[in-house]
Amino acid sequence: MSSSIASSSSSSSSSSKKEKKISLKTSDGEVFEVEEPVAMQLEIVRSFFADNEDVTEQTVMPLPNVSTAAMHGILEYCRAHEEFRRRMPEAAPEEEVRAFEAGYVDRKSNEELKEMILAANYLNISKLLDFLTGVAAKRIENKSVEYVRAFFGVENDFTPEEEANLRREYEWAFEGVDED
């Protein structure tokens, strides 16, 4: 259903008639045809094509750790940034970038966000990874310890006494925490 986005979201890239495309295959078998400058933002793709001489334009690069859903999100971000770069090669239009980024993550659930962080890390897109980890931080900064454990799926391995001691040691850091 959603696969149409893969080819249509590049509508903004002009004169795409004979633009070089790179084929990327996600974990669930979907092949994305991605414009070269966008695909090259994925460091793992860039080094794959730089290091292997025998790959051709027909090569489909498998990305077994990236789901189709995460790939849509990744490409939306990379295409937007390529567009900003194309329009203003010198300095990015900061306010526009910020507006895009804010709208971009507002639509993502916590689970989707984590999935994209894993994908951005695997694909080695440091700019996106910094951005997404920053977003995750913003989502937890005022939350309780219990909320954060649930967010990350982390088990509490302190004894009740140890935990109580830590809470006492930094009691001022537990004031003014948001409701879960």
Next chain:
Amino acid sequence: MKKDQRDVSVLLFLKTRNQDVVIGKLCSRKQFLPHEIIFEILSWLPAESLLRFKCVCKEWYYLIQDRDFIKKHLSRTPLLMVYDEDERAGLSISGTIQETFTRIDHVSGVILEKGDLSHNYRIRNPITRQILFLPDPHKGTVEISIYRCQSTYEFKLVSIYRDKKTSGMQGFEVLTIDVDDKWRSLKLPGSQECRMNLEILRKTHKAIYYDDGTDFYGDVYCLDVETECFFINTLPQGLFSDLSKVLAVDWDGCLAYADIVEEKLNVIVLEDYRKHRWSQRKIIVPLAFLREIQITDDNFLAPVIFHSNKLYFLLLDDKLFVYDIQLRKITETNPVSWENKSLYTMRHSLVTFKDMQPEKIPPATDF
């Protein structure tokens, strides 16, 4: 249907230096994040949240007090403008005198304070609420700075004293926190047993710059704190028409001299104090906003710091302006003092030292 495939156990691979390393097993739809990503996420958090999250689990507890993590966190912490807190009451080193402390310097989230009665010096991290008392410096100490070395990450203190016994001769001392238990004396270049009147001109993240307050823009003594060596530099002659209007600026860590002429800021930067290299040309920054500010002869506008494209200006003792030179507009304005507390810039950090102890605020006494 495709989505459900994720419910099946999937091995998660992570690329590290061309090697595929298995780092975890995903057994449910819930995404588990590896340690290095937790590190990244936590490094963006405010220091206070991190203190709270120390009790999430043991892995987090150790991560949050890890030296490399504290460094990374510091590098990502925004520079804040803060006002001095209310008077800091605390017990003196002996634990008997109850006195207040005054901030005299700060770096990387820790504040150097001096006792108002005892003249004891201490370092305090206002976020972790820990303090460290320092050994007494030389008699006649007039100025102490706290500095963090960029590559070794050591924290050092540098003090200047004027010895009354030897007719006001000046000397320097240094102390490396966590290493020295006593102040060490610091040699000035040459043999001139300092008959000067050196005082701090600017402290930046690259060096501490001193000059002789009585000698108008003469030699600058640049203290490379890491190697504890001084380098003497002299402002080239003839660059500014009126030296009385020239000010010293922290220019991305370098020392710079600047004046303002006809809505333009003219800057000469000491790019490398070791090689005595000054910028070839004056850097000229147009200051369109000057038209909006009433400048008279007695409310002088002084540039103070230039850092990541932002210029911090003081309007005499009244306001602080932050001017973005790329956007060419003022992005922030703050009163320099508020209820008699002065404004300063600092980062909130988790920096801690070996013998730091919890700050004990004496319980309020009822009468």
